[in-house]
Amino acid sequence: MAIKTIPPSRTSGRDRAERKLAFRMTAPSLVIMALVAAVPIGYAIWLSLNQYSVRTAGLSRFVGLDNYIAALTSNEWWAAFGQTFLFAGLSVSLELILGTAMALLLNLAFKGRSVLRTVVLLPYAIITVVSAITWQTMFQPNMGLVTNVLSTLGLPGGDVVWLGEHGYAMAVIVMADVWKTTPFAALIILAGLQVISAETYEAAELDGASKWQTFVNITLPLLRPAIVLAAIFRTMDALRVFDLPFVLTRGANGTESMSMLAYTQLRENRLVGEGSALSILTFLTVMVVSVIYVRFAGGNIRDVAKEEQ
Amino acid sequence: MDLNRPASPLQSQNNAATPRNRKGLAAATAIAAAALILSACGGGAAPQGAEQAAAADPASGANASGAVNICGVKDASGIYKGTAEAFTKANGKVTAKYTEIGATTDEARTQIVQRLEGKSTECDLFVTDVIWTSEFASQGWLLDQTKLVEANKDRLIPSTVETTKYQDKYWGSPFFTNAGLIYYQKDKVAKPESWQQLYAEAAKAPGNGYVYQGKQYEGLTVNFLEMLYSAGGEVLNEQGDVKIDSKETRDVLNFMSDGLKSGSADRAVLTYNEDPARLAYESGDFGYQRNWPHVYRLLNATPLASSFAVAPLPAWEGGKASGVLGGWNLAISAHSTNQAGAVAFIDFATTPDWQKHVAMDYSQAPVNEAAYSDPAVLQKMPFATELLASVKGAKPRPISPVYPQISQAIYKNVYAVLSGTASMEEAVQKMAEEITTAKASF
Numbered sequence: 184m185a186i187k188t189i190p191p192s193r194t195s196g197r198d199r200a201e202r203k204l205a206f207r208m209t210a211p212s213l214v215i216m217a218l219v220a221a222v223p224i225g226y227a228i229w230l231s232l233n234q235y236s237v238r239t240a241g242l243s244r245f246v247g248l249d250n251y252i253a254a255l256t257s258n259e260w261w262a263a264f265g266q267t268f269l270f271a272g273l274s275v276s277l278e279l280i281l282g283t284a285m286a287l288l289l290n291l292a293f294k295g296r297s298v299l300r301t302v303v304l305l306p307y308a309i310i311t312v313v314s315a316i317t318w319q320t321m322f323q324p325n326m327g328l329v330t331n332v333l334s335t336l337g338l339p340g341g342d343v344v345w346l347g348e349h350g351y352a353m354a355v356i357v358m359a360d361v362w363k364t365t366p367f368a369a370l371i372i373l374a375g376l377q378v379i380s381a382e383t384y385e386a387a388e389l390d391g392a393s394k395w396q397t398f399v400n401i402t403l404p405l406l407r408p409a410i411v412l413a414a415i416f417r418t419m420d421a422l423r424v425f426d427l428p429f430v431l432t433r434g435a436n437g438t439e440s441m442s443m444l445a446y447t448q449l450r451e452n453r454l455v456g457e458g459s460a461l462s463i464l465t466f467l468t469v470m471v472v473s474v475i476y477v478r479f480a481g482g483n484i485r486d487v488a489k490e491e492q
Numbered sequence: 493m494d495l496n497r498p499a500s501p502l503q504s505q506n507n508a509a510t511p512r513n514r515k516g517l518a519a520a521t522a523i524a525a526a527a528l529i530l531s532a533c534g535g536g537a538a539p540q541g542a543e544q545a546a547a548a549d550p551a552s553g554a555n556a557s558g559a560v561n562i563c564g565v566k567d568a569s570g571i572y573k574g575t576a577e578a579f580t581k582a583n584g585k586v587t588a589k590y591t592e593i594g595a596t597t598d599e600a601r602t603q604i605v606q607r608l609e610g611k612s613t614e615c616d617l618f619v620t621d622v623i624w625t626s627e628f629a630s631q632g633w634l635l636d637q638t639k640l641v642e643a644n645k646d647r648l649i650p651s652t653v654e655t656t657k658y659q660d661k662y663w664g665s666p667f668f669t670n671a672g673l674i675y676y677q678k679d680k681v682a683k684p685e686s687w688q689q690l691y692a693e694a695a696k697a698p699g700n701g702y703v704y705q706g707k708q709y710e711g712l713t714v715n716f717l718e719m720l721y722s723a724g725g726e727v728l729n730e731q732g733d734v735k736i737d738s739k740e741t742r743d744v745l746n747f748m749s750d751g752l753k754s755g756s757a758d759r760a761v762l763t764y765n766e767d768p769a770r771l772a773y774e775s776g777d778f779g780y781q782r783n784w785p786h787v788y789r790l791l792n793a794t795p796l797a798s799s800f801a802v803a804p805l806p807a808w809e810g811g812k813a814s815g816v817l818g819g820w821n822l823a824i825s826a827h828s829t830n831q832a833g834a835v836a837f838i839d840f841a842t843t844p845d846w847q848k849h850v851a852m853d854y855s856q857a858p859v860n861e862a863a864y865s866d867p868a869v870l871q872k873m874p875f876a877t878e879l880l881a882s883v884k885g886a887k888p889r890p891i892s893p894v895y896p897q898i899s900q901a902i903y904k905n906v907y908a909v910l911s912g913t914a915s916m917e918e919a920v921q922k923m924a925e926e927i928t929t930a931k932a933s934f
Contacts, residue, residue, distance in 0.1 A: 237627065237893055325762030325772055347762035348909060435708035435762075435907055438912045450602060451896045454933065 223468075231459035244458070250460035259444060260461070264468070267440045270353065270428075271421035274360040278417055279410060280363065282368030287402075289369065290376045307366045315430035318359040322346060349436045356427050356438060364420070368413040375409025376402070411480040415473060422469045441465040542659055544630045547636040548824055550643040551789035553836035555863045557585045560833040563593045563607070564619030565600035571668070571854040572619060577838045578849070586833045591806075597621055605782070608633040608825065616828035617837060620664060620821050622655035622888065628823065629663040630893035630934070635824035640835060644842055653857045655888045656821050663823060665838045668856040670818030671882035672782055673875070674719055674803045675791060683778035684806040687719060687747070690780055694756040700779035702751070702770045706906040713899045715782060716906045717816045717889060719744045723808040727890040727898065727927065734931065736902075737924040745909050745916050752910060762911055784818065785879055789855055802875035804882040815886035819857065857883060897926050897930035 231250055233243035246268025254260045289300055306314065321328045322345040345351045379402065387397045425442040432438045442465055449458030567573050567590060576588040591614075594600030604618050608628065620628065628634050641653055641662040652666035674684050681700050684690035694702040705711035717727070725740025748794075751757045760772065766783060773781040774794050781787075782805070791800055807813040822841060824834045840846060846862035851869045857879055863869055864880040873879070890898050905923040908914035914922070 236933055238630065317802045323759070323768055323771075324763065325777065326775060344762060347759060349913075432763075433708050436911060436913070447900070451598075451900070452894070453605070453896075 227459050228463060230455055231463050233456045235453075235455040237453055242467045246456065250456045251464070253457065254460050254464060259439075260441075260464070262437065263439045263441045263444045266353075266437055267273065267422055267424065268436075270357060270360075270424060270440070271418055273353075273357045274364075274421055275414060277357070277361045278368045279414055280325045281365045282372050282413060283410065285365060285369035286372035286376055289373055302368065304331045304366045306363045309363065311363065312430055314363050315427050318355060318362075319346065319431050322355050324327060346432055349438070350434050352436045352438050356431055359427055359431070360421065360424070364417060368417060371413040371416070372406060372409045375406045375412075379405045407480070411476070414480070416475050418476065419469050419473055422472060423465065441468065508641065515927075533667065541632045542661070542663075545629070545636045545826060547638065547836055548831060550640045550835065552832035553839045556583075556830070558587075558830050558833050560586055560588045560616045560830055560837050561591055561614060562588060562617040562822075562837065563591045563604065563615035563621065565597055566592050566595050569856070570624075571589065571856060573851065574849075574853065575846065576837075576842055577611075578846065579837055582840060583836060586830075586836050588833075588837050591615065604628075607715075611827050613825075613827050613829050615825055616650045616830050616834045618823045618825060619667065620823045622817055622819050622821060623899075625656055625663050625821065625823070625892050626658040626895060627893045629658040629661070633689040633826055634663045635826055635828070635831060635834075636661050636663065637665055637824065640838065641665055643750035643930035644839070645795075646858050647842060647844055647847075649859055649861050649883060651817060651884055651886055651888075652819065655817050655819065656823075657888075658891060665842055666859040667820050667822050667841055667922075668850050668854075669883050669888045670784055670857055670858050671815050671879065672714070672805050673785060673878065674805060675773065675781040675783060675787065676803060677776075677779050677796070677799055678801040679799050683801070684780065685807040686806050687722065688809045690719050690806055691747070691751050691756040692717075694751075694779055695754045697779075699777055701777070702757045702780040703764060703772050703778050703915050704757065704761055704782040705765050705769055706757075706907070706910060707763055707765050708903055709765060710899055710903065711765050712903040712906055713889070714816050714818070716744065716748070716902060718782075718805055718814075719748065719808070721814040721816065721887050722805070722811055724811060726894065727771050727902070732892070732931070734924055734927050736927060737920055741920055741923075742916060745906065745919065748906075749909050749912075749916070752822075760787055762907070764777060778824050785857055785873075785875070788875055790872075802878050804878045804885070813881075813885050815882050815887050817883070817886040819859075892934070894930045894934045897933065898927050901926035901930060 208418065230243075232245060232247060234246045234250065235243050289296065289303065322330060324330055324342075324347075327345075330341055330343070330345070332341075335337070343351055345355050383401055383405070384397065387401055392400070418478050423442050424440045425446065428434055428438045428440050429443055429446075434440075434443050441461070445458050445461035445465060447458075448454045448461055452458075498808065504511060519864050536736075562572060562576060562644040564572060572590040576590045580587045593603040593615075601621070603618070604615075604624075607615060608614075608631065636658070638661045641648070641656065642648075643654065648666060649669070652669045653662065654665035655669075656662045656666060674690070676682075676684065680697075681693045682689070683691070690702060694700050706715065709813060720726070720740060723740045723744050725738050725744065726735050729735050752759055752761075761769070764772065766787075769781060769784055770787050772778065773783075774791065774796065776796060786800060791797065805813055805815040807882075822834075822838050824838075828834055842859065844860045844862050847858035847863045848866055848869055850856050850858045851863055851866075852872045855873065858869075860865065861880065861884075864876045870876050886902065889895065892898055901923050904927070905914065909916050909919045
């Protein structure tokens with residue numbers, strides 16, 4: 184992980200020449216990277232500093248940070264911000280717990296393991312919008328599969344309008360996300376599991392450690408980098424969530440996410456400046472969270488990597 | 493929405509023009525210059541606006557030739573392609589073709605906006621949803637069809653023509669229309685004469701309930717406006733002033749939310765758009781359903797076929813029934829390279845003869861009144877009389893270039909009242925505020 188840097192005092196002429204060569208060779212890809220990544224982001228930032236009204240379509244007025252101030256002082260933004268974090272917190276923690284359990288199961292030696300590994304990944308292969316529609320149908324009042332089964336069995340929840348109330352609607356959105364992406368978390372954690380050498384476990388067994396002790400003291404610490412990696416991926420994804428609430432509730436009952444807010448302003452209302460500011464705010468939120476992750480949890484990745492060496 | 497604030501950047505630039513702030517001024521000028529360059533890349537100089545738009549010449553259609561490209565949403569019923577083919581055959585000199593540019597209504601709008609903003613000449617005609625007229629016309633994107641509409645006026649139902657109006661001019665010709673209907677189980681419940689009577693009947697027995705489109709989306713705006721219009725309320729008046737903060741709005745909101753509490757309507761309607769409402773109704777557990785005419789054919793294929801009947805939308809007690817118009821118009825692009833061909837196509841599509849095919853072959857509501865009493869149409873569409881009553885009584889949705897924002901202000905706040913997350917008073921005030929802000933953003 185650590186990048187070795189050569190102190191300038193020790194650079195010889197040959198080093199410099201090599202560096203120049205390296206720069207020349209990487210320059211084309213750097214330019215392409217800049218075009219692909221930096222230009223659209225830069226353009227979005229520029230757009231967010233302007234006001235485009237429907238009347239003046241195509242013409243902009245520079246308004247500085249007005250769009251940001253408007254967003255940050257609006258209830259809509261903070262409501263969406265809170266709901267998105269609630270969603271991310273719930274779904275990512277469930278996905279990590281279930282994903283770890285699933286990975287442990289798939290790591291056991293048993294017949295048909297490879298088949299099961301493929302089957303388990305199926306939900307992840309389904310397009311989110313399609314699975315969202317399936318979940319919507321299942322929780323449809325009166326005729327949905329879930330509501331029907333619950334009411335036939337006389338269980339609570341059969342007469343609930345799941346997508347018509349905040350708590351229940353959020354629960355369905357979280358469930359749909361957990362169902363779909365737990366296999367992804369499991370896959371990453373499984374990769375981490377397979378790196379742990381069998382000798383470590385043999386040693387533990389010789390020392391007379393119980394199954395639980397082995398799990399808590401050996402498996403879990405060694406799995407940490409994989410779990411953190413899964414957490415970073417999933418959190419970044421969850422904070423950008425759009426399709427699940429869009430299909431399931433259209434943002435009703437307090438389930439509007441940050442991305443949905445940006446979409447409404449950009450596409451439905453054609454308010455390019457306001458929408459871009461909201462996109463940039465979403466982008467910044469995701470970035471800040473990732474930096475925090477790497478700063479605090481990423482340290483573990485490095486520590487463990489060092490220990491392993 | 494609170495997010496749309498009319499900013500005053502020109503003011504702040506003027507303030508910067510003091511000697512001490514020359515650098516600031518220079519920077520602002522540079523940025524403004526850059527803005528102009530960027531916006532020039534993005535689509536050119538100031539938009540023409542509706543005031544300077546060119547007009548379509550009704551006489552030009554007769555001498556038209558060449559090819560006409562019509563663009564719009566995915567052609568599920570085949571009506572657009574069918575009309576293009578029939579036109580090409582009948583006209584002989586002009587060939588028309590239909591290009592699908594979006595799978596859904598929303599996607600089609602985005603695609604059309606992109607083409608219009610980029611002054612694309614790909615499409616001569618656009619099939620436009622009735623709620624897009626003001627926005628497109630205000631941008632100078634469409635050809636003024638006032639003369640054409642006036643030439644064809646005697647064969648068009650007046651309410652359908654109203655959906656193409658913006659600032660006293662017509663910007664499209666209606667192609668087919670749409671209005672809400674009430675489907676009811678004639679052996680269980682009575683034909684609805686007023687909303688009050690419908691709701692009272694619906695609450696009488698568990699199987700009598702009413703289903704409508706109560707999800708937070710455009711459909712809820714339509715359901716709410718149908719009731720508001722029949723109660724005599726309005727969103728914007730003729731002058732465009734916001735009139736939503738009224739006794740009628742309060743009455744309707746109270747009525748709708750009481751209806752959910754008393755069991756006239758199932759709480760599940762809060763999650764229904766058109767299709768789930770239809771499916772719930774097909775289970776046979778409900779007495780009334782509000783939906784569009786296309787449901788007739790689908791309902792006829794279910795066990796309910798023999799027991800249901802169709803009625804126009806009811807009136808508010810003591811008032812006159814008034815629904816909300818849906819439907820699709822034909823708008824000529826301001827950048828069309830074959831405007832005469834487009835006029836010829838419109839002439840054909842709105843003829844009384846072709847309008848009969850619109851009903852018989854594609855089950856859509858014609859814009860020609862005579863079609864509704866044609867025996868061949870009545871055989872295919874036995875509820876044509878009820879449909880005509882709904883269409884003739886219906887009014888357009890609020891006419892404004894920022895209609896999407898106005899609709900959001902309506903459906904979000906109506907939903908908040910129905911789901912019980914906001915008080916009625918709070919919602920009415922927020923609705924009025926948000927509509928005012930939306931209007932100011934134009």
